[in-house]
Amino acid sequence: MNLLGVLNHNYSDTDQISSYLDAFSAEHYEKEDISAEQLETHELAHDAIIIFSGKGGKNSREVYLLIIQLRQLTDAIIMVFQEQKEAIDKVMNLQLGADINTDPSFTIKEVHLLLENLVKRKKKVDQLRESIQKEMEQVSKVTPPFISESFNDGSMSVRLANRDIYFTSKEYMLIRLLQENCNQVCTYQEIYEFVWNRPYENQKIYITNVVFRIREKFRHNGLSLEKYIYNIRGVGYRFHCDEPSSEN
Template sequence: MYNIGMITIGFPEKEASTYIAEKGKEAFEVFAVDVDQLSNELENKDAIVIFTDNKDSVVTEICQSIIEIKRQSAAYVWVLSKNRDKRKRTIYLQLGADGNIDTDCSAKEIELIVLNALKRRETIHKPIEGKRVVTEEQAGSKEAEKQLFEMNDNNLAVRVGEKEISLTRCEYRLFRLLQSRAGEAFTYEEIYQSIWQQSYNNQKYRIANVIFRIREKLEQHAVNPNYLKTVRSVGYMICE
């Protein structure tokens, strides 16, 4: 039996429950997941479905949830929303969501989307784990992790030990900004105004998207992505 986590963001939990077909409960068990306790509630979850009204006021919370789930778990993530905003749906996919589902889907359709994906993963022998499995090569040596980042303005790259990681211009500017005050948090507003040089109107999702891409590149080069730390309700920082 599979364990499915259900997150509701701007979506009544009672209404969300109607999308879980009774028949599907023979194959999976559904658990309500508290967004504020993600670290403790992702263990042994095979998939997470985020139910949302997709209003502008909750987009940042959805983005942060997707990022945290993908960082801490190998679980599938789907966003089921009432609003078909193409821009938001694209952002969710860029952050690592496995798909978007509309509320006009039947409970049976949703059940099959989830179960077919989970069964396919089983077939190709990639078992789910509560926490992301990190190989010895990905983890890197402790000695390498202790080395400081070196910024290369000419190459738009950051060097850690012998590894040089190429970034886009936007990623590099954000990384350099955080590195300029390592160990101290930058607020969302400080980051946004510095990188995009525009007035900040709570566009946390744009910052979160860039942070996610940087973390991905660090992880691909066997560098601990947790160097970039989320400071809840404040912004981001690079750990010393």
């Protein structure tokens, strides 16, 4: 059963709306009117949302804003059913995040098939994304073997979990320095003078930016470095090479 959210924005032919929604109900859609409170509290869990839009002018601008708000709250399929055909409105709706425009010239069956195809495609993508996320979570549970043999100085890469992760020269020099000083604190000054090869004058922000990029590269590969690279506040960083402790 798919959950279909409904928003009537000044659409005059309520009988026509009812006929379309009755057809959707017959096709295994549970429909729900979306309230202003739901929009304010971000409680949206719909597979698809239909905005029945009245005629243009001020109404069109309000629908534009509604699409923007919905797109910030949900990745549900958004269909705009327009009472009046306005080419500029259709273009703006799509540019602002709607997935499809329809109008009374579409038959009930056409509208249903358009929405059904989009919802099915979205669910397949969601299932694939969930599968990938679970796989990455499993990989992240494996304790990476941060040993010298994992590092390739020639390609500036680290091989972990059967994949090579490549770094810029500064990123690689920094993580290499930390790894070579396992379980010892490398001060900001030591890191900066080693990586940048110039005197340290409180350029801590440069170091934190590089550490952030290193962590992001590992995170994108399903590995978390927060439990291995510890920030010693006001001092520097320490690479924890043994089994991660409970430190923050």
